[in-house]
Amino acid sequence: MFDLRYHIASLVAVFLSLGLGIIVGVTMVGDETLVKEQKILIDRLENDFRLLREKNLAVQKEIEEYKRTIGWLNGFAESAVPLLIKECLTDQRLAIIETGGYGVSPNLLTKLEEAGAEVVSVTSISSGLGAKGKELARVINGLSDSISEIDCYSFLAEEIGKMLFLSEKSTLQLELEKAGLIKTAGRYGDTFDAAIIVGGAKDENSVLVREFDLPLMKLVREKGVLTVGVEPSGAAYSYVSHYRNYADIVIDHIDTIPGQVALIWSLTGIPGYYGLKPGAQALLPALEDQFLTLP
Structure with a gap:
């Protein structure tokens, strides 16, 4: 204009x-x-x-x-x-890990619950963690073998991947929470059907897709759990090009109503990349056949 x-x-x-x-x-x-x-x-x-x-x-x-x-x-x-997602995810259990500083939208949690899913745990990584390598390494090295600042992020990814499946908090988890490097909510150790990694970075110091997100996705997939990578449509630093090689489902507009519907529909058994950016298969999964079988 x-x-x-x-x-x-x-x-x-x-x-x-x-x-x-x-x-x-x-x-x-x-x-x-x-x-x-x-x-x-x-x-x-x-x-x-x-x-x-x-x-x-x-x-x-x-x-x-x-x-x-x-x-x-x-x-x-x-x-x-509500009519489009009703009972789509009945009895499904989900674990959410937020990595890039955008947080987990309450609206997204509401939509998942309306679809019948149970979010068993939400794990959030400290915003700007890329600039906190020394602090992270100090916490880790205080409880384990010497880890370099470069390797501490992949080490953290491995620990969080383990943490999702353990009911009791480890000493390291407690120290990470105390230092404000991670936040946890919900029940850990419960079985879950899918892990949703909420990425896309708000700033350069939060860009850890290779060091953290991808190792975490790899570990979760090796456990036989469906792996999902999502980010908001306006992510300052997009992760989808990386997620596509590691996640079963990728959504690049999770901050929008279509993005949240795409996530829910894809979790019914229609994996793929859905969104607005180049390379996306479609805005939404094709759900015609599934609609006929929904109660």
């Missing part, structure tokens, strides 16, 4: 210049023809300014119409989603 303030400032500058020119022209030349030509130019510029203002008002009106339309569509989607 054009910058209206810039154009107004330019027109004002032109008017001032023309006004000064008229004064100088009349004083020095006294030529009525010059004055008439300048008046014609001023009238033309005034008309251009009027048209510019009208165009800006029209654009603003169009934007407001788009906003209203989006609001109606979102309202419709929110009303329709």
Whole structure:
């Protein structure tokens, strides 16, 4: 969109210049023809300014119409989603691990519960962990063999992968929580059907996809658990190109209603990459056959 303030400032500058020119022209030349030509130019510029203002008002009106339309569509989607996901994930248990600083949306948790799933645990990695290597290495080395700062992230991934399957907290887990490097909620040690890794990094210091996310995905898959990689559509640093080689399901717009529906539908047994970015198979899984069998 054009910058209206810039154009107004330019027109004002032109008017001032023309006004000064008229004064100088009349004083020095006294030529009525010059004055008439300048008046014609001023009238033309005034008309251009009027048209510019009208165009800006029209654009603003169009934007407001788009906003209203989006609001109606979102309202419709929110009303329709419970019917689209009802009982899709009955009796499924899920573990969620958040790695990139975007957090786990309460709306996502609500949608999973509405679909019948049980989120047994939520594990969050400290935002900006990439800049906390020394602190992480210090905590780890205080309880185990010497681990370099470079290797501490993959070591943490392995420990969290183990932690998901253990009911009792290890000493290392307690120390990591105490240091604020991880947060945990829910029940650990319970069996679960899928592990959802919520990635995509908010800032450069949170980018640990190779050092943390991928080793964690590999470990979970080796345990025979369905592995899911998701990120918000506006992730500053996208992980999907990496996730596609390690996860059974990839969703690149988990912050949207379609993304949450895509996750739930794909968990019914339709693995793949769904989303908005290049390489995605589709926005949503094809669910026609499954709809016919849902209760």
